Amino acid sequence: MQPRIPRQSAGEQDARRPDSADHDPRFSPELVSVVTGARRRALRDGDRQIDTAHLLHSLLEYDPEVNAVLGEGPHTARLLGYLVQRSIGYGLRWQGTVEDSGGVPAVKEATGFSPSAAATIEHACERAARRGLPRAGGVDLLAALVADPRTRAVEVLERAGVDPETILARADAHAGPASTP
Template sequence: MHSRIPRQSAHGPDSRRPDHSDHRDNDAMIGAELAAVFAGARRRSVRDRDPQIDTAHLLHSLLENDPEVREAFGGGPRMARLLGYLVQRSIGYGLRWQGTVEDSGELPVVREPGGLSPLAAVALERACARAASRGGDPARGVDLLAAIVVDGRARAVEVLTRAGIDTGELSARIEAGPWGLGDYAGGGEPGG
């Protein structure tokens, strides 16, 4: 059976991630909605002839597939501009990314076609950790978005900035909204 999410290949002990966990743990930590996001991002990376799925692919797929993520952005003209930048990736500014790897500095660069970029893999780890801190529910799209927007090296953050979206403000909106962790820390239900 194939994994629902792309994996980074490794040789020897896996010391690439701070918690030394195995990606199989993440398979159980993502829901069907997030699996669909990864499938969409994989199709987009293949179509764009990109070597790996990066955070901009994930952002685009999150916006297409997840109503909670769209709600976190709040709509408006900035959302239209953001989608415009994402659509132009294969014909515009994103061309300079072709043939390069979005590097996190935390994982070794592995050029596995169709796999996650190192920075996207770190974002997935963070999204799963965020979900675990909520009580073990599967990671959702807003968990992945929250994990992506906190890293200024992410291509998705560059796209957001070009579209006039303040990632600090977006992160605060996620945490203050029904998707935030504040309500979960005390064992309560989301948003109340």
């Protein structure tokens, strides 16, 4: 009798192991879930690296605070629609390419991330630190995602009719004033 669940090859099992970058001590538990989900999505899509669109999609799936910042309305449904279509139409031109907006310096320590996604993660952690928090959360990542207008995440947001500057203002208002060191 054949097992109901097919066996995985060693390569597939290794691909499912969490990367140490997923468990960065600067990440809140919610952000760890977001990064882990983005990694799974990238693997499922056949992408070599997590890009900013993977991070955005995972934020929408795993972080209710991010959904509160985005607000209700048809733009959220359109946004999810574009993100879901990534592997079946929208975003196919991204396959096989590395996301690098050139807008911010690449961070070399973040393995498994596109240069833009690595810089976004770093920016989110810096944003949390400026507010006096030891760990970055989903809203920090959302604000960092919209800070660079040349990323895939911003392209998806704009295509869905979501203004990145409005999202940044909402994220800043949601987080409250920055603490002074």
